[in-house]
Amino acid sequence: MPIYTCTTAQGALTADAKRALATEITRIHAEINHVPPAYVHVVFSEPPQDSVYVPGEPGAPLLIGGWVRRRHPQEEAARLALELSAAAARVTGIPEQRILVVIQDGPARSAVEGGHVLPEPGQEKEWLSRHGA
Amino acid sequence: MPIYTCTTAQGALTADAKRALATEITRIHAEINHVPPAYVHVVFSEPPQDSVYVPGEPGAPLLIGGWVRRRHPQEEAARLALELSAAAARVTGIPEQRILVVIQDGPARSAVEGGHVLPEPGQEKEWLSRHGA
């Protein structure tokens, strides 16, 4: 259900670090937002070093953007972002000072997976029993 | 006005499949959201295979993310996502089980095309007659 996109300049993350980060994002999201790991998508975007600027100069941030269904409790959204930031620093070695995590939400009813409109937060169980893999 | 980004691992889509998918997304969006095809943008993002994880392992999903103006009727957003998912499966051969479509909305007044703030849904005709190409 969720999609996470991790953006860094090319070469900032090893293949092992990418895999470890994907594993951590999947684990944390599944736990906090009650979604089976099989539904957590993580994509890495690694443009050349002259394509990432902060502030106005080539830089080396790690940007983690997530899309989640709207109406998860607000405290959980903050906890999700905080845990992702801490985990990303831990598994990549990039200092948290250079990590920005943004969780964006959108209506579940505007999203479709496996041919079915996604469930509202809290209605995952019924949806999974009807449509799950 | 809308922007669609289609993300798959490199090699998952042929050039023909990309073109066919762009054509279908354009047709479906134009029809449901009353926007001339000339305003529908479709971008493909194809990171290497070790950059797409689900769940925590390299995977091969097709992720279609769209940005549309807020306040289209909610039933139409669900219909849009469902039709895009079915069309994507049909033209790419990727099973719908591996396709995730997310329509994200945002305020029309925070978007500018051709130098002009975008119209609210329902006010396209007047905007196009004043600012259209």
Added chain:
Amino acid sequence: MPIYTCTTAQGALTADAKRALATEITRIHAEINHVPPAYVHVVFSEPPQDSVYVPGEPGAPLLIGGWVRRRHPQEEAARLALELSAAAARVTGIPEQRILVVIQDGPARSAVEGGHVLPEPGQEKEWLSRHGA
């Protein structure tokens, strides 16, 4: 705090144009949204020419997508988008007719930078004095 992603087909922007555009986006955002330049992230995404379609044909738009904290005054969001569009045309030479700027907002409380949840709009000063670099 904000993240801007500029998408064009490969070769549409020179290295100088990218740097100039990053500089302008940073300057304009910092001024209108009261954020120090050090917190403005700009990323370029440049897929091959057969990966950008409008409408349904390979095209050459410049798409600028921004994520900002929700609850900035609405008039400022329009002004921000209009100024970014004009500046992008000026520094890249791409006609404004082919430029689309979309500012998407999300809750500050769902975003974390440097290990801290971001401040609501208007509370930047206190946040920066406690958590700033």
